[in-house]
Amino acid sequence: MKPKATTLKIPPRRVAADDCAINIGQVIQDGAITAPGTPHYIHVGEWVDVMPVLTVREVMNLSRLQRGADNADGLGESLSQLCQELARRLYAWNWTGLAGEELEQPHHRPDVLEGLSADELLWLVNATTDQETPAARGKGSAPSGNTSSAMARNL
Numbered sequence: 001m002k003p004k005a006t007t008l009k010i011p012p013r014r015v016a017a018d019d020c021a022i023n024i025g026q027v028i029q030d031g032a033i034t035a036p037g038t039p040h041y042i043h044v045g046e047w048v049d050v051m052p053v054l055t056v057r058e059v060m061n062l063s064r065l066q067r068g069a070d071n072a073d074g075l076g077e078s079l080s081q082l083c084q085e086l087a088r089r090l091y092a093w094n095w096t097g098l099a100g101e102e103l104e105q106p107h108h109r110p111d112v113l114e115g116l117s118a119d120e121l122l123w124l125v126n127a128t129t130d131q132e133t134p135a136a137r138g139k140g141s142a143p144s145g146n147t148s149s150a151m152a153r154n155l
Helices: 056-068 075-089 110-114 118-129 148-153
Strands: 013-016 021-024 027-029 032-035 038-041 047-050 090-093
Touching: 021 118, 047 118, 056 075, 075 090, 075 110, 075 118
Parallel strands: none
Antiparallel strands: 013 047, 021 038, 027 032, 047 090
């Protein structure tokens, strides 16, 4: 299914998904990874087009998820809300599933995101909240004081 043609006020940023891994056999105890498992890079050669602007609601959901590491109550609801927010910012991708089938487009489809592994969802959160580097901006300017990407990395 192709995404609907939309005129965007800010062009989406294409993010290569080569480093997105599902870790098989990973062990997490008391919120810490005690055994990394074996990474399987399942999206090599694939990409995601994302609107590089976070909404306040998305930042709040990321914050709730961080606090959810200590309190499991409401974790599922926070993940669901995060999928809804991400689905607004993910415009297109060429991702395939574990059996190599083409996945449906994610734009306005939180149900598609809810079908991903936790590793894939975490990768999407990190990939879509990272800010451009000075080299990517091409002007040598300093990174902004935005703390949203730091929050996402701590999930």
